[in-house]
Amino acid sequence: MTPTLTISRLTKRFGEVEALKDVSLVLEAGRRAALLGHNGAGKSTMMKIILGLISHDGGAVSVCGAAPGSPAARGQVAYLPENVAFHPALTGEEQVRHYLSLRGESPKQAMTLLARVGLEKAARRRIGTYSKGMRQRVGLAQTLIGRPRLLVLDEPTSGLDPVSRRDFYDLLDGLSAEGTAILLSSHVLTEVEARTDSILILSGGALVAEGTLAELRARAALPVALLARPAEGHAPALAAAFPEASTGPDGLLRLSCAQAEKLPLLARLTALGGALADLEVIPPSLEDIYSHFSRRDGQ
């Protein structure tokens, strides 16, 4: 089956700026990919090219087998911008009916779409009275018109509280289970970890990493930190046993090792028995992994 989105060796230049450099990726039906990257990394440029809003200089992009921006591609792709704006005086139902008419679809579907995103009860209220999370749901309802096979969502959860975010991702899970491919940009690493199938990191226009978080974690091979609390009166003995460790002002012994050396180090520490009051193992954080890959020149 043709992948929903195929990008090969994509390049885009704005004058002196190389916004995208040789980017290749494939997004299969039903897969959810998170696009991460620093400000100016090229995320919006990539989304605009996929949507057919701007042209590219080199390489190829195919949306469900069609060229971006062609009628065939436009019928299969939907976009939710970061700052979605609706008319505050319209009700949710009126707004979605309007979009349905613009797409040549029956406005009667409005309530079904709003129910799909959990807005059936508020559908007849003015959008001006909606919370940010509810407005995002109107936006998502609008993207579902015509059952697109690819959703492109630009920071869809920015400004949402944790519960609204979880609800939003629950909706996306349902859509991906039906075969919709989802490409979303985000700066919230913790949410994309659990709620997407793969992570794409753009840095300076290049795709520098692609995979599940577990794969990226393994590839980054960042050190693991261990914090050991000495038992009363055992701090000097512990420090002597681990000369490579540093002791913080909190009295904790700080050690760092490669992932493969973690168990031998733990064994050495636990062999000390009563000299140790507590031990904490701290794996590299999502931020550590992200900054490992997205480091820009000179940073």
Ligand SMILES: Nc1ncnc2c1ncn2[C@@H]1O[C@H](COP(=O)(O)OP(=O)(O)OP(=O)(O)O)[C@@H](O)[C@H]1O
């Ligand atoms: N129309 C344009 N004209 C000139 N330069 C542009 C244009 N659009 C984007 N750029 C440049 O291309 C690079 C990539 O920009 P882009 O907007 O794609 O980044 P981004 O990853 O979406 O950033 P952000 O997270 O801040 O939205 C930046 O250096 C930007 O200044």
